[in-house]
Amino acid sequence: MSVSNSTLKNYNLESILTISNLTKKFGYLTAVKDLSFTINKGNVYGILGPNGSGKSTTLGIVLNVVNKTEGDFHWFDGNTSTHDALKKVGAIIERPNFYPYMTASQNLKLVCRIKGVNYDKIDEKLEIVGLLDRKNSKFKTYSLGMKQRLAIASALLNDPEILILDEPTNGLDPQGIHQIREIIKQIAAKGTTILLASHLLDEVEKVCSHVVVLRKGVKLYSGRVDEMISSHGFFELKCNKQEELVSFLENHNAFGNIKIQDDLVTAFLNEPMKSEDFNKQLFEQNIILTHLVQRKESLEEQFLQLTDNQKN
Template identity: 90%
Template sequence: MESILTINNLTKKFGYLTAVKDLSFTINKGNVYGILGPNGSGKSTTLGIVLNVVNKTSGDFHWFDGTTTTHDALKKVGAIIERPNFYPYMSGYDNLKLVCKIKGVDYSKIDEKLEVVGLLDRKDSKFKTFSLGMKQRLAIASALLNDPEILILDEPTNGLDPQGIHQIREIIKQIAAKGTTILLASHLLDEVEKVCSHVVVLRKGVKLYAGRVDEMISSHGFFELKCNDQDKLKALLENHSSFGNIKIEEDLITAFLNEPMQSDDFNKFLFEKGIVLTHLVQRKESLEEQFLQLTDNQTNQNQ
């Protein structure tokens, strides 16, 4: 895999506060990466460091093959890490002409990128007449003008209404489908689950997980169970290697699987052991449940 960005043992301290702690991960070409974590988890700081707007305390990072300077590498990067800042009384098109001048890009790119973000029909409208979602889409168009190899977005749907959120997510998917690598920071599990192929989960600057989203969402899932003899069922599950965590809430038992298992095989096995189920539902674990388990484990280890 061709790597776009490699981060090694990156640490950033602001006085006594450690915003990012010993962080390492690699971004490979052609994927959509999410840095996921609550506010204050170090997402924006990490993006700031690799974009040369925040100085690291220790560790290192390199773009592409490691032989390119960060200054040159950033010419192949498109990034939006703050609210879009355009001239309010100029049209969307004229604002992008200014960006082209700064980036040394031909004006012919403007219409092409406005079409990508669905703003071609509003190119002559003044920026101040744009909705918040349109402003964000114009910012994405401006970040795409130099045909970057990677697009970096910090909380791209923050403050948008549901329609605006949907439009931005669809645009991100379309850009990714054409082969552009994307790195986005988000505190929204739903966003990462819908848009990203890979995720790095941060909490208080510490990496809890890095890998594929579909691997983080446990492929084995869990059973929700009710039966005529709860104690017997609980004992059986706790002594069965196929099951991990067992939760009991009133008369409902939730049994998390360590390995794949079919519900009909499981039901037959229990019946042979003399347990008759009155309720059996097999479910997939959502990213939210996985995320909560990760952060709970981290909290427990720190106590």
């Protein structure tokens, strides 16, 4: 295969993390299965999935704290060792852990010394997370939200190319959740790429531009969040000849997933269709409906549909 130098250069410039056919097994349990996706510079990515879907395992593998079973991943252009690449990554994958009797500022000084970063960065990063005026308070006096914000400041000290957060708002009150989300958006607006794991659809919808949906370690969807939102909706249908209706829907290109619950059939559209056109088509096949409602599903419904109803 021939790839021109300029294509290669552009591609390499943009790519932050490439995951290819990654699999992780814990004994008989497959936590991540044949997972592939790419993270490009400047976007905010969400790994979305219910508990146990393999989000933390995936983050652990790319951060070199969990060993992969099969597949591969590489950081940046692929020519940097994972060890060196991780120097350009800021990650919070556990609960923030600082010295309780030291102030925020003293705690960050320690981190600066470990990371080889100038102390000048401390105030700059505390400002971003809204803690500059509390920099001389002891860590133990901080609320949970403030602790999480301090962890973000700490992860930002070395000006990472990418910030990785595992469930960044877990356990916080609504105000704390709002603050963290706003901070993430601000950091992203300044050009830092972000990868966050969340089981909250709402969080991904509010914060992320791109999403990878996982269920039991398997990727169900990856792409832009707005494209996932822009679905074509679905029809709710009832008919005395349900078998004929379902067979018609299954053979119709415009329909994807079909759900049957007692006498109610829900048919999800792959493309736009007006209810009157659909009704006419059915009528021509001698299928007479007793109930027809066209709806547009919410992102939440789509997520539940993706994670609950799709068979592996």
